[in-house]
Amino acid sequence: MSQRCQIFKLSGIRPYRTAATTSTQAVTARPYRFYHQNHSPPLTYPCTTRRTIQHMAPGDISKYLKQSHARVFENNKKWAEEKAAKDPHFFEKLQIGQNPDYLWIGCSDSRIPAEQITGLDPGEAFIHRNIANLVCNTDLNVMSVINYAVRHLRVKHIVVCGHYGCGGVKAALTPADLGLLNPWLRNIRDVYRLHEVELDALEDESKRYDRLVELNVIEQCRNIIKTAAVQKTFSENGYPIVHGWVFNFRDGLLTDLKIDFESVLAGIQKIYNLTDGK
Secondary structure, X not given: OOHXXXXXXXXXXXXXXXHHHOOHHHHHHOOOOEEEOOOOOOEOXXXXXXXXXXXXXXXXXXXXXXXXXXXXXXXXXXXHHHHHHHOOOHHHHHHHOOOOOEEEEEEOOOOOXXXXXXXXXXXXXXXXXXXHHOOOOOOHHHHHHHXXXXXXXXXXXXEEEEEOOOHHHHHHOOOOOOOOHHHHHHHHHHHHHHOHHHHHOOOOHHHHHXXXXXXXXXXXXXXXHOOHHHHHHHHHHOOOEEEEEEEOOOOOOEEEOOOOHHHHHHHHOOOOOOOOOO
């Protein structure tokens, strides 16, 4: 399969004409038309790749930006109408408040919409995303999310979801100065350091890459279990439970890494016991 076909397969877009086969002059005369799985009628200019926009004339870029912006509001209106038609009280219930069972900590990658791949409805999952789904104890953002989700929303499950082919993990394997990303990616490099023997034993680079994705998820789960909010709430209520999952772009399926939460918790609390000795 060609690179261009792979792009369209992943994005759900079928090309009528493509930037790869059309000159800039032709774009002006006959604009692109793409069919998106979530949009009808089709956009004149696609929400696809940088490669596409690079082949557009300045005037066409302006039109594309306006249309891609308008598409969001068109889709929002369609979504609201469909929800109301299916359940006339949907938005009445939604505005009452949230009571999610899940805290989802995932990667910022735009191809992994948590609710869609899990079949969850609005209000069922509290979502936090960052590059490479990291949980760092110095990151006040994710620490605040965990504290609020556990102590106030009282979620029952905390999921760290990584994905194979993670750009953040790949960047961490790159011997280069990545500027502002260096301190963030160092957390992934630390995961490699902790599991260096296992990873270096894998001669196949792609398998080593995939395994680091999994180990990174596991280490972030351990970081969550080290928090006082999780330890104390579990001691008092028997929840939340922490899970590690990995999403696969090849088939759209989630893999459960089957973390033994209580066993990991017991091991962690030998050193990181924050339950006031309980």
